[in-house]
Amino acid sequence: MSELPAAPDQTIHVVDDDEALRDSMTWMLEGNGYHVAAYDSAEAFLAVCRPDMAGCVVLDVRMPGMSGLELFEELGRRRCSLPVVFITGHGDVPMAVSALKKGAVDFIEKPFSERDMLRLIEQCLQLERENRDKRRLEADTARRLEHLTQREREVLDLIIVGKLNKQIADVLGISIKTVEVHRARVMEKMGANSLAELVQHVVTVEPGALLR
Structure with a gap:
């Protein structure tokens, strides 16, 4: 049994023209x-x-009609972010390596062991869980940012680049006490318990925030 079984909503999609496989x-x-x-x-x-x-795709490189590589590229165009492991024959390794460079998780050569396949499957499922959590955090952060007032957003931008309350007050032409009030509201609305957490949340959706 896998040490970290798939979440209930995760499915392993096996795409291969070989019925026996x-x-x-x-x-x-x-x-x-x-x-x-x-x-x-x-x-x-x-x-x-x-x-x-949710889940991952185990994909044969060579298939009649659309090949595994063509499917992989089409998934990218459709913004389907399921992690992909390719199944390859010996002669398909160069193609599989090319797919790795384009974002595939890994490839496994036929014949493969159950242990090796399960290891790759769990790697993919863990990656998919992490990516999904990241997307949820980004969506939540974006939603919270939209609920800031203009002044709260101005204070946030200055906090992010390391300005102290006195410096923020000077830049915005407001009192330190007012900065403290806005700062507290920003922390509450963003659901952050520390400055480090606040910065981490914001840069997930605005990578350039630290460079302003």
């Missing part, structure tokens, strides 16, 4: 507690693919 992968993964969906072509997977899917 699809069946064995499904049997192996379901036996290890994972939810699996199998597809006999890239086109079949694209027909159900949504940007909000």
